[in-house]
Amino acid sequence: MDQTHRFRPTAARATAGAPGGARSRRAVLSGAALAAFWGEQTARAGEPARHSAAPPVQTTGAGPLVRLIQRVTMGLTASELQAARQLGREGYLEHQLAYESIDDSVLAARLANYATLTMEPYQLFQLQPQQVVNELIEATILRPVLSRRQLLERMVEFWTDHFNIDINKNLDRFLKTVDDREVIRANALGTFPALLSASAHSPAMLYYLDNNVSFVGNPNENYARELLELHTMGADGAYTQVDIEEVARCFTGWTLYPANAGVNAGKFRFLAGQHDNGAKQVLGYTIPAGGGYNDGLIVLDILANHPDTARYVSAKLCRWLYQYDPPAPLVSSVAATYAATGGDIRSMIRTALLKHDLAAAEPKYKRPYHLFVSALRACGATITNVNGIRSNLLAAGQVPYNWGPPDGYPDNLDFWVGLVLPRWNFGASLLNSQVNGASVDINAFFAGVPNNADALAAHIDRALFGGEMDPFERQRIRDYLLPNAPTTQRKRDALGLAIASPGYQWY
Amino acid sequence: MSNYDCHACREYNSLSRRQFIGAASGAAFAALTAPAWLPRVAYARQDCSGRDVIISIYLRGGADGLSMVVPFADPAYYAARPALAIPHPDSGDPNAAIALDEFFGFAPAMAPLVEAYRAGHLLVVHATGMVNATRSHFDAQRFMEVGKAADPTLYTGWLGRHLASVPPLRPDAILRGVGINTGLQRTLVGGPETLPIPNLDQFGLTGNAQTLAARRQAISDMYAMTHDPLRAAGETTLLTIDLLNQIDFAGYQPKGGAVYPAGAFGLALKSTAALLKAQVGVEAVAIDLGGWDHHNSEGPISGAMADLMTQLSQGLAAIHADLFSRSGAGTPNVTVVVTTEFGRRVDENGSGGTDHGYGGAMLVLGGNVAGGRVLAQWPGLAPDQLFEQRDLMVTIDYRHVLAEIVQYRLGNANLDYVFPDFTPNFRGVVCPSTA
Numbered sequence: 009m010d011q012t013h014r015f016r017p018t019a020a021r022a023t024a025g026a027p028g029g030a031r032s033r034r035a036v037l038s039g040a041a042l043a044a045f046w047g048e049q050t051a052r053a054g055e056p057a058r059h060s061a062a063p064p065v066q067t068t069g070a071g072p073l074v075r076l077i078q079r080v081t082m083g084l085t086a087s088e089l090q091a092a093r094q095l096g097r098e099g100y101l102e103h104q105l106a107y108e109s110i111d112d113s114v115l116a117a118r119l120a121n122y123a124t125l126t127m128e129p130y131q132l133f134q135l136q137p138q139q140v141v142n143e144l145i146e147a148t149i150l151r152p153v154l155s156r157r158q159l160l161e162r163m164v165e166f167w168t169d170h171f172n173i174d175i176n177k178n179l180d181r182f183l184k185t186v187d188d189r190e191v192i193r194a195n196a197l198g199t200f201p202a203l204l205s206a207s208a209h210s211p212a213m214l215y216y217l218d219n220n221v222s223f224v225g226n227p228n229e230n231y232a233r234e235l236l237e238l239h240t241m242g243a244d245g246a247y248t249q250v251d252i253e254e255v256a257r258c259f260t261g262w263t264l265y266p267a268n269a270g271v272n273a274g275k276f277r278f279l280a281g282q283h284d285n286g287a288k289q290v291l292g293y294t295i296p297a298g299g300g301y302n303d304g305l306i307v308l309d310i311l312a313n314h315p316d317t318a319r320y321v322s323a324k325l326c327r328w329l330y331q332y333d334p335p336a337p338l339v340s341s342v343a344a345t346y347a348a349t350g351g352d353i354r355s356m357i358r359t360a361l362l363k364h365d366l367a368a369a370e371p372k373y374k375r376p377y378h379l380f381v382s383a384l385r386a387c388g389a390t391i392t393n394v395n396g397i398r399s400n401l402l403a404a405g406q407v408p409y410n411w412g413p414p415d416g417y418p419d420n421l422d423f424w425v426g427l428v429l430p431r432w433n434f435g436a437s438l439l440n441s442q443v444n445g446a447s448v449d450i451n452a453f454f455a456g457v458p459n460n461a462d463a464l465a466a467h468i469d470r471a472l473f474g475g476e477m478d479p480f481e482r483q484r485i486r487d488y489l490l491p492n493a494p495t496t497q498r499k500r501d502a503l504g505l506a507i508a509s510p511g512y513q514w515y
Numbered sequence: 516m517s518n519y520d521c522h523a524c525r526e527y528n529s530l531s532r533r534q535f536i537g538a539a540s541g542a543a544f545a546a547l548t549a550p551a552w553l554p555r556v557a558y559a560r561q562d563c564s565g566r567d568v569i570i571s572i573y574l575r576g577g578a579d580g581l582s583m584v585v586p587f588a589d590p591a592y593y594a595a596r597p598a599l600a601i602p603h604p605d606s607g608d609p610n611a612a613i614a615l616d617e618f619f620g621f622a623p624a625m626a627p628l629v630e631a632y633r634a635g636h637l638l639v640v641h642a643t644g645m646v647n648a649t650r651s652h653f654d655a656q657r658f659m660e661v662g663k664a665a666d667p668t669l670y671t672g673w674l675g676r677h678l679a680s681v682p683p684l685r686p687d688a689i690l691r692g693v694g695i696n697t698g699l700q701r702t703l704v705g706g707p708e709t710l711p712i713p714n715l716d717q718f719g720l721t722g723n724a725q726t727l728a729a730r731r732q733a734i735s736d737m738y739a740m741t742h743d744p745l746r747a748a749g750e751t752t753l754l755t756i757d758l759l760n761q762i763d764f765a766g767y768q769p770k771g772g773a774v775y776p777a778g779a780f781g782l783a784l785k786s787t788a789a790l791l792k793a794q795v796g797v798e799a800v801a802i803d804l805g806g807w808d809h810h811n812s813e814g815p816i817s818g819a820m821a822d823l824m825t826q827l828s829q830g831l832a833a834i835h836a837d838l839f840s841r842s843g844a845g846t847p848n849v850t851v852v853v854t855t856e857f858g859r860r861v862d863e864n865g866s867g868g869t870d871h872g873y874g875g876a877m878l879v880l881g882g883n884v885a886g887g888r889v890l891a892q893w894p895g896l897a898p899d900q901l902f903e904q905r906d907l908m909v910t911i912d913y914r915h916v917l918a919e920i921v922q923y924r925l926g927n928a929n930l931d932y933v934f935p936d937f938t939p940n941f942r943g944v945v946c947p948s949t950a
Contacts, residue, residue: 405697
């Protein structure tokens with residue numbers, strides 16, 4: 009056996025992290041170069057980064073306005089760009105933040121067909137669970153495509169992962185609909201303490217993390233642990249195993265009404281007889297005996313006001329809105345905003361997007377849901393049903409509410425980057441009527457555009473990239489459209505290829 | 516308990532040498548009568564390197580090692596688990612544990628693996644895990660897959676770094692590592708020519724068939740000019756489409772009477788077997804089996820956990836029958852490892868479940884495994900023997916087991932690269948490669 013081969017890590021690949029100029033066909037990377045790409049050489053040199061390596065800088069010189077639209081929306085469109093140009097950066101952001109004042113009647117009319125979205129748990133319990141699940145998932149696919157309240161949808165996606173609930177768990181097939189409406193959507197642009205409290209009272213969450221069966225004498229730690237680790241202080245937060253056990257005692261008796269409880273079925277319930285009424289010690293605070301239901305409220309208050317929570321939630325928000333490894337000063341600014349405003353989410357977003365140079369932010373890799381929604385928006389797709397979009401999301405790995413563990417779909421590059429095939433296929437399928445229920449009118453898309461390769465490629469650039477498409481990729485799409493006067497099929501292919509292009513995978 | 520059984524290892528050495536010869540001579544015969552599902556490429560170059568390929572199975576959620584491999588001779592087990600304990604093998608109970616030795620037994624749902632255990636192909640490791648305890652699923656999985664505890668600066672997985680530090684099993688390999696998943700498992704991150712592929716049988720381009728070649732060329736051109744890792748993912752994907760389309764996964768016929776269980780896990784194992792037998796150069800496959808976070812209604816005898824253990828044991832038993840039966844050519848040497856992020860708290864909770872714990876169990880399956888035994892330095896389950904008065908202690912760092920497999924079965928001596936800042940102490944879990 010060959011045991012003499014010695015692996016010698018080489019110097020970091022010269023092109024790692026190089027800007028767009030260093031373009032040349034390269035041989036397949038050696039393992040050492042890949043390791044270098046993953047950031048471990050610099051990391052070992054003492055630049056720790058909590059999460060995944062940042063992607064190589066792939067900037068095409070995105071202007072601040074285009075970058076802001078990419079961060080604030082589920083996909084740039086020509087009309088969104090026009091609106092942003094009229095309002096300016098701050099004006100556009102304020103417009104999106106004040107989402108209640110944005111007319112969304114087109115979406116509302118479409119969602120009127122989904123009766124379950126407004127139902128109470130006792131009504132949902134009467135239905136077939138699959139109907140309830142389907143309507144929520146379908147609405148979640150339609151909303152970011154059709155809604156004009158784009159930042160709201162971005163933040164709903166963020167908080168849905170932050171307070172993740174797997175919709176496949178028995179009662180959560182019914183209750184996630186209520187959680188989505190009354191916890192996530194109601195508070196997505198409110199305050200973090202209110203959102204946290206709503207989640208802690210959410211029957212869907214209590215059921216998902218087994219708090220509904222956590223009772224005095226032998227509590228279940230599941231919710232308490234994830235409350236500290238995932239929802240508030242973060243895994244690096246200053247809490248101990250004892251804190252988790254004490255928090256679990258504080259939440260004993262927080263449960264939900266059973267299905268036979270009439271109109272209360274599936275609603276939050278505090279079972280005083282199942283609550284541990286002894287004194288507890290949580291994060292250095294003494295919670296006196298006999299507090300009952302208030303014990304849990306005190307814990308939520310301690311957590312919402314804890315500096316670890318401000319820092320953890322701010323870092324995650326910056327990661328979502330700015331870049332994978334946000335600069336420490338930016339995170340500190342957002343955490344300071346959290347502290348100063350009592351966790352006002354709108355204020356934190358303003359800090360994250362306006363106080364630092366957004367154009368300097370590194371691009372992020374679209375997750376499949378984001379990619380597909382952005383393509384549907386940019387192409388002006390007509391959606392009669394979402395069955396095909398949903399099956400494409402399944403192939404790409406991101407059906408809404410189908411992430412099992414409580415940490416939510418990953419917001420990183422290394423998990424998602426390998427599976428490019430379903431991403432390529434979505435564009436090709438969409439443009440060729442191979443996505444059930446979704447289609448693109450190619451003639452309408454190119455309406456008024458001269459039928460030559462240059463003009464068509466320029467139009468694709470405007471519609472999908474705000475005029476900032478990678479020049480090489482634009483040239484390649486243009487070449488695909490040659491000779492001039494391309495057939496409709498060629499134009500379909502070109503638009504599908506633009507969706508599949510490397511540049512469109514980023515935002 | 517002894518850690519290193521030289522007799523067993525010698526015995527397995529000689530056994531695997533015989534098997535290797537048998538497989539090689541069988542290959543010449545089978546080449547003449549190649550089954551239809553095998554791609555022709557499989558015969559272009561037989562793998563004679565003697566290096567195993569590896570299937571790494573991760574039980575996500577923290578599998579309860581005390582329910583899977585029951586320490587029936589430790590009385591503290593029955594004291595801690597009044598509702599969940601699996602009865603003693605001598606109890607006469609129909610749901611009793613199946614004795615593996617004097618001390619440990621399998622849960623009844625693990626029965627399909629008894630044959631592999633008795634054949635000496637299955638090693639059980641207990642009171643194992645990461646020596647730096649965290650009861651966070653996400654930190655525990657991450658650091659365990661990375662192969663170094665509590666180091667947030669390391670992103671690549673131990674198996675990815677292994678692939679990056681050995682020459683390919685086939686010099687012309689297009690695809691060396693596969694994660695049967697929609698996203699690449701951390702275990703494989705950093706591996707060259709490594710992709711996540713959720714379904715090996717569905718990997719092709721859609722769109723208009725007449726323009727497929729031209730579109731493919733455009734994609735190839737654009738991805739060749741972009742940056743890694745997207746460039747590498749694009750290039751490997753294009754080549755892998757052709758590679759996988761040569762293999763008839765749907766028509767694959769397992770050997771040895773193997774029956775893969777229904778469901779995603781069984782399908783992943785079955786298509787992995789087809790892929791490995793095709794010998795196209797894939798040398799590492801990662802497969803997840805999730806759902807082990809049994810805080811509530813654990814059901815280790817007939818419930819949620821029993822169902823998962825049935826899937827696991829039936830799947831591994833099928834792999835054992837299919838890949839170790841040596842009844843035909845094109846069967847590579849395979850080592851399978853099964854790990855989880857942590858075991859569960861020794862005391863059951865009030866809802867028929869168990870909360871997050873520390874030490875757990877691990878399985879190693881293979882033709883060159885010094886199996887048929889439980890490797891453990893049992894710390895005991897009495898309250899004063901527990902970690903932080905609640906959890907099974909870890910007495911064998913899981914990396915000792917993996918490092919030995921990496922060096923002896925995967926032919927990679929660069930252990931300081933695969934497991935940085937770690938000094939492995941081989942426990943005789945596998946037999947050194949005979950090639």
